[in-house]
Amino acid sequence: MAPTLADPFNDSSALIDFVINQGNGVKGLSELGLKALPKQYVQPLEERMCMTNIVPQGSIPIIDMSNWEDPNLAKSICDAASEWGFFQIVNHDVPVEVLENVKDATYNFFRLPAEVKNKYSKEHSSSNNVRFGTSFTPQAEKALEWKDYLSLFYVSEEEASALWPSVCREQVLDYMKKSKVVIKQLLQVLMKGLNVNEIDEAKESLLMGSMRTNLNYYPKCPNPELTVGVGRHSDVSTLTILLQDEIGGLFVRGNKGDDWIHVPPIKGSLVINVGDALQIMSNGRYRSVEHRVVANGSKNRISVPIFVNPRPVDMIGPLPELVANGEKPIYKQVLYSDYVKHFFRKAHDGKKTVEFAEL
Numbered sequence: 001m002a003p004t005l006a007d008p009f010n011d012s013s014a015l016i017d018f019v020i021n022q023g024n025g026v027k028g029l030s031e032l033g034l035k036a037l038p039k040q041y042v043q044p045l046e047e048r049m050c051m052t053n054i055v056p057q058g059s060i061p062i063i064d065m066s067n068w069e070d071p072n073l074a075k076s077i078c079d080a081a082s083e084w085g086f087f088q089i090v091n092h093d094v095p096v097e098v099l100e101n102v103k104d105a106t107y108n109f110f111r112l113p114a115e116v117k118n119k120y121s122k123e124h125s126s127s128n129n130v131r132f133g134t135s136f137t138p139q140a141e142k143a144l145e146w147k148d149y150l151s152l153f154y155v156s157e158e159e160a161s162a163l164w165p166s167v168c169r170e171q172v173l174d175y176m177k178k179s180k181v182v183i184k185q186l187l188q189v190l191m192k193g194l195n196v197n198e199i200d201e202a203k204e205s206l207l208m209g210s211m212r213t214n215l216n217y218y219p220k221c222p223n224p225e226l227t228v229g230v231g232r233h234s235d236v237s238t239l240t241i242l243l244q245d246e247i248g249g250l251f252v253r254g255n256k257g258d259d260w261i262h263v264p265p266i267k268g269s270l271v272i273n274v275g276d277a278l279q280i281m282s283n284g285r286y287r288s289v290e291h292r293v294v295a296n297g298s299k300n301r302i303s304v305p306i307f308v309n310p311r312p313v314d315m316i317g318p319l320p321e322l323v324a325n326g327e328k329p330i331y332k333q334v335l336y337s338d339y340v341k342h343f344f345r346k347a348h349d350g351k352k353t354v355e356f357a358e359l
Ligand SMILES: COc1cc(/C=C/C(=O)SCCNC(=O)CCNC(=O)[C@H](O)C(C)(C)COP(=O)(O)OP(=O)(O)OC[C@H]2O[C@@H](n3cnc4c(N)ncnc43)[C@H](O)[C@@H]2OP(=O)(O)O)ccc1O
Pocket: 122, 128, 131, 133, 135, 136, 149, 151, 153, 210, 212, 214, 230, 231, 233, 235, 236, 237, 275, 307, 309, 310, 311, 312, 336, 337, 338, 340, 341, 344, 345
């Protein structure tokens, strides 16, 4: 039974039961119309976004992909990946209707009744490759995050047909398929920037041998200033391709201390960011940069990241071509699935995951 407004989850086990065990998520909490944020979501002061730390005119690079032959384009991409770790691309080859369809599909998934979504939770899902969840790692977090998600790890079309929710399956598959062309273009340019001129099958598999798409749902929140949508983290991917809607709320750490730069929604654009795996493989030349999402007091927000990764069984470390050139490796070789498990088993903690691979 849903708690009444007069009894808003003082008892943590009632909140966990409603949000996690019954699969209502924060969307369910938001729809109860609570007047105040439950205490379990109140973040410590240092994790809340402080307006004075936002760079008012700051912007990450916006890169026009229409003229692929232009040598300046390759330079802009490599510079953005090493200086910012984040950029937006416009005039890329992923059709706008594919992006619109996957946004609609995201809403359609989260509109399903809690008991239907809950079939995909960690406890009930028939596979680890499909997971509906909330916050990040609720069992390890001191304060919860205001976000629900569906995470889909791609193995094959057959597995997707059997296991992924039908309400979003085709749209996510299409988004992943159409994004592959752009992903390959970006990786080719980024490798050239490291003087790695040939991407053979083995290298392609190391860079993009597995893909995971998350559908993120950030419902409107009472007291958004007290919590976060997603806490400070860097992705553990090679590259992340992120589709966001028109609401905004994603912030990237700037180059000076505690300054944060907003990533403004641009219709039809995709946000690209370097993940830890590429930072490690490039021996620190390309940077995975901390980012976070704020909660919104008046609007629901969605985003759809594709995490492009090595395969779980791959060993990752500085690429042999870089080390052969006499560069001193700053990271060791680690099994990628160990690296990802390390990330998933602790609460968001900024850039700390990379320490796992440091020499
Ligand atoms: C959710 O909010 C997020 C997510 C993110 C994500 C950023 C990324 O960069 S995702 C890309 C990660 N890369 C890959 O998925 C490719 C490689 N995959 C693997 O190595 C494996 O599939 C695996 C992820 C390690 C899972 O392998 P498995 O053998 O099934 O291991 P388990 O022991 O079951 O899981 C380990 C540990 O992780 C938790 N977990 C698993 N999957 C997810 C998931 N999709 N989302 C959240 N957590 C997950 C699992 O519960 C286990 O933890 P325990 O505590 O239960 O042991 C960025 C920011 C966000 O806010």
